[in-house]
Amino acid sequence: MFAALSVGMPGVAQKKQALTLNIVNPRDFTKDAYRRVDDRPYGGGPGMVMLAEPLSKAVQHAKSLLPASTKVIYLSPQGFVLKQAAVTRMASESALILIAGRYEGVDERFIDLYVDEEWSIGDYVLSGGELPAMVLVDALSRLLPGVLNDPESALQDSFSLKDQHDQVLLDCPHYTRPDVFEGQSVPEVLLSGNHLTIAKWREQQRVLRTRQRRPDL
């Protein structure tokens, strides 16, 4: 699954040596023949729970290769819902250890002993924490210095944009060639070459779109 991180922005970030990824498999830290990483839940109930031991050994191994202050982040639906502000804060860390769980979740004692922050990519349940971990890596990779060709574009994105009251805004509509597509033309203002008018129009569109689509913002 993690091969997807060798393409796109995470791939670019690695090629530019702005990002180093090490994938650690808890199965490599098991002792039994079946390399078990899960077991049945105390108290009964459906599904399996990830064992604390292999995860703790895997995290200790990862920590041995990283600064002692490295934060351990566990991706789970029980975490804070991830927003751009948190991604921006995380991007300033020199290293992070991301825990991708499976099954019903992990033994709570592992979380209590080793996890610094628990984050969710959204209020829905996936089959594993690998995609959430990769989502976070992707969001982080584009914020690392020297990764985006035009650093401006990171600032121009939805959720990176703030209005004059520091409110988060959705991004404005974007257009490219041809100037007429299936009978639909491009807003005249964008063809005017007047950068001030264009900037004003884009700002108005951001505010309008945010009000219409995300009144919660």
Ligand code: 4FV
């Ligand atoms: C999830 C999320 C998520 C729950 C059971 C993995 C799955 C399985 N992680 N944001 N939403 N995780 O659904 O981060 O262990």
